[in-house]
Amino acid sequence: xxxxxxxxxxxxxxxxxxxxxxxxxxxxxxxxxxxxxxxxxxxxxxxxxxxxxxxxxxxxxxxxxxxxxxxxxxxxxxxxxxxxxxxxxxxxxxxxxxxxxxxxxxxxxxxxxxxxxxxxxxxxxxxxxxxxxxxxxxxxxxxxxxxxxxxxxxxxxxxxxxxxxxxxxxxxxxxxxxxxxxxxxxxxxx
Amino acid sequence: xxxxxxxxxxxxxxxxxxxxxxxxxxxxxxxxxxxxxxxxxxxxxxxxxxxxxxxxxxxxxxxxxxxxxxxxxxxxxxxxxxxxxxxxxxxxxxxxxxxxxxxxxxxxxxxxxxxxxxxxxxxxxxxxxxxxxxxxxxxxxxxxxxxxxxxxxxxxxxxxx
Numbered sequence: 433x434x435x436x437x438x439x440x441x442x443x444x445x446x447x448x449x450x451x452x453x454x455x456x457x458x459x460x461x462x463x464x465x466x467x468x469x470x471x472x473x474x475x476x477x478x479x480x481x482x483x484x485x486x487x488x489x490x491x492x493x494x495x496x497x498x499x500x501x502x503x504x505x506x507x508x509x510x511x512x513x514x515x516x517x518x519x520x521x522x523x524x525x526x527x528x529x530x531x532x533x534x535x536x537x538x539x540x541x542x543x544x545x546x547x548x549x550x551x552x553x554x555x556x557x558x559x560x561x562x563x564x565x566x567x568x569x570x571x572x573x574x575x576x577x578x579x580x581x582x583x584x585x586x587x588x589x590x591x592x593x594x595x596x597x598x599x600x601x602x603x604x605x606x607x608x609x610x611x612x613x614x615x616x617x618x619x620x621x622x
Numbered sequence: 623x624x625x626x627x628x629x630x631x632x633x634x635x636x637x638x639x640x641x642x643x644x645x646x647x648x649x650x651x652x653x654x655x656x657x658x659x660x661x662x663x664x665x666x667x668x669x670x671x672x673x674x675x676x677x678x679x680x681x682x683x684x685x686x687x688x689x690x691x692x693x694x695x696x697x698x699x700x701x702x703x704x705x706x707x708x709x710x711x712x713x714x715x716x717x718x719x720x721x722x723x724x725x726x727x728x729x730x731x732x733x734x735x736x737x738x739x740x741x742x743x744x745x746x747x748x749x750x751x752x753x754x755x756x757x758x759x760x761x762x763x764x765x766x767x768x769x770x771x772x773x774x775x776x777x778x779x780x781x782x783x
């Protein structure tokens with residue numbers, strides 16, 4: 433008896449079916465990679481037993497933003513009050529360099545920060561400040577720290593930050609701790 | 623009578639499309655693996671601000687999202703144009719947040735609960751007042767690890783401001 437071959441299945445429409453599926457997935461899915469600036473909020477202190485020691489004015493770099501997204505940066509000067517501080521209206525893009533100079537002062541300028549451990553950056557915004565401006569400033573401040581860390585890594589090990597071992601990277605991060613304080617917003621108006 | 627029959631007209635031979643399904647399947651698998659289904663139906667306008675110093679969020683299972691923005695145009699008649707907070711699939715009030723954080727925490731394994739990160743996906747036009755209130759609520763709920771979601775790119779899209 434002659435054995436009959438199984439008829440060959442036409443695979444020509446396979447491509448069509450695959451295309452259909454492909455288009456379905458293309459349409460229904462979104463390439464949603466989650467990226468952003470990570471921050472840690474301070475815990476709420478119900479009753480402060482002993483208030484933290486005051487920060488010396490020279491170690492404080494203040495960024496004030498009003499509801500028109502104008503930025504006022506104040507820093508430097510050792511005077512007891514704020515009256516002797518250097519105050520300037522700046523563009524968002526200038527903050528990075530100002531912050532870098534301030535953090536990496538190491539006591540060279542007697543009116544600027546003692547060392548990166550003591551340097552604190554305070555960001556105070558208005559309730560009317562736009563979120564875009566807030567993120568831009570956060571970004572610039574983070575960039576200042578990242579650039580300083582990169583420079584330090586290059587100096588010490590001749591490598592970039594992400595090429596270092598965990599231990600080395602941790603040491604450099606400790607050298608330039610990211611001290612950014614987000615003050616609770618006020619109505620600065622303007 | 624010729625012994626050798628001339629084949630066809632000597633034009634270009636047809637290209638075999640047998641490997642086409644393979645190519646398409648490859649693409650299909652690529653998209654299936656790399657993309658994630660959007661879990662929530664976005665009810666707010668959401669154009670994230672640009673930033674350069676961004677980190678990728680590791681462990682997506684430990685991230686919960688809060689969307690902030692003005693309601694989309696089709697919902698504007700019902701909900702107005704003031705920026706609002708969206709949790710899961712619905713608009714929420716500030717007071718709902720601590721409850722929501724608690725539910726999100728419950729959904730995670732006990733050991734992983736402290737690692738829960740809240741990703742704030744806010745529209746760039748939102749005012750900081752709302753964001754600050756939101757941050758304050760998160761502090762009250764002890765959800766302190768946050769992430770300001772941003773798109774990679776120069777700040778203000780490279781424009782001077």
